[in-house]
């Protein structure tokens with residue numbers, strides 16, 4: 081379970097390179113049209129849309145901006161689902177709802193980069209495309225179809241044959257792969273600070289160190305309670321993601337928390353970059369034990385991993401990720417590690433996003449599934465539309481009551497077992 085404060089023992093590449101966040105000042109008002117709980121991408125995007133629409137909006141953040149996954153992630157902007165193909169989504173939902181959801185997901189990266197442009201956010205944004213190389217012939221067949229499905233939906237997605245993937249990555253193990261030209265990479269904390277600055281410019285307010293303890297209905301209004309303070313409001317948006325303390329539990333317990341480790345190396349040399357990322361495209365392959373890499377503005381390599389056994393994982397995973405980068409990318413030497421950090425992502429059981437209704441005018445959303453940068457941009461826009469009075473029927477994601485997962489406390493164990501199984505499957509595919 082993530083901790084709320086910006087943890088000084090868990091600095092990230094982003095805290096080292098972002099510069100200062102926006103100036104937040106002012107007293108907490110006692111009334112607002114809408115209160116948003118949680119100052120990550122979801123909360124700030126929701127607040128931005130509401131403030132642009134002329135509503136008074138307060139964002140209450142328990143820790144510092146960036147205390148959650150929005151400050152800890154790797155900055156890959158990926159406009160699709162981690163595990164669900166367009167075909168799978170169409171099997172789960174009626175065709176019109178499925179296509180509306182696919183269009184929402186598929187345009188997520190465009191939405192992020194458009195907000196960056198519209199609000200003049202300086203966050204090292206590079207919309208250079210996102211690559212998904214296929215590991216094994218079976219996966220290549222799946223990706224070929226997936227690329228066709230996305231292209232039919234009007235998305236700039238194509239299948240690249242194995243020689244094209246080799247020139248994009250320098251790697252010989254792949255049987256082709258998919259490129260989504262709308263994807264890319266950002267500096268996530270600068271993006272978060274930029275969103276916060278935009279909320280303030282449009283008239284919203286943001287309060288750090290403001291953990292919400294209660295949300296109570298009182299006649300036609302809601303009363304949002306913090307230590308020593310109360311805010312009256314017409315609507316409340318819960319944007320607390322994987323957190324499970326107090327008020328956040330009703331949403332955080334609906335998914336499986338995954339502790340993810342991120343590693344940034346010292347900057348690498350120009351010749352290697354030319355070989356492994358000539359167009360600076362971020363890469364995430366199809367292996368169950370995912371192999372990912374991207375470059376930051378200063379040409380550090382960023383990659384990540386998870387641990388089956390959490391004990392002593394911090395140092396072990398740091399070393400293992402560098403080991404893997406060096407061997408998969410055939411780097412001339414082991415790059416030095418600049419920094420290792422960790423954060424908690426949350427996966428819903430079917431890998432699809434959720435919109436929750438906790439009461440009349442009390443809503444929440446989880447972008448989730450490791451691809452939250454693009455998804456939270458869409459989720460924030462939808463939550464704002466709902467708070468502005470749009471009916472749920474017109475939405476691509478159903479509004480539903482939240483149901484905590486049974487045995488939520490044991491789900492990390494299930495995740496560890498799933499990871500062990502995934503590594504075995506990758507090993508088996510590699511032998512075929």
Ligand SMILES: Cc1cc2nc3c(=O)[nH]c(=O)nc-3n(C[C@H](O)[C@H](O)[C@H](O)COP(=O)(O)OP(=O)(O)OC[C@H]3O[C@@H](n4cnc5c(N)ncnc54)[C@H](O)[C@@H]3O)c2cc1C
Nearest residue numbers: 118120121122142148149150153156292321423451452453
């Ligand atoms: C290590 C890691 C790597 C990732 N990499 C990527 C990636 O490369 N690309 C990608 O697209 N996605 C990635 N993700 C996922 C992505 O970061 C998340 O989906 C996204 O940031 C979720 O945003 P959010 O605003 O919903 O939640 P968060 O950013 O977690 O924000 C929730 C906020 O709520 C606050 N809060 C909690 N309880 C309260 C309370 N009671 N009162 C007030 N505030 C409260 C928290 O302090 C926190 O700031 C990654 C996630 C992790 C952990």
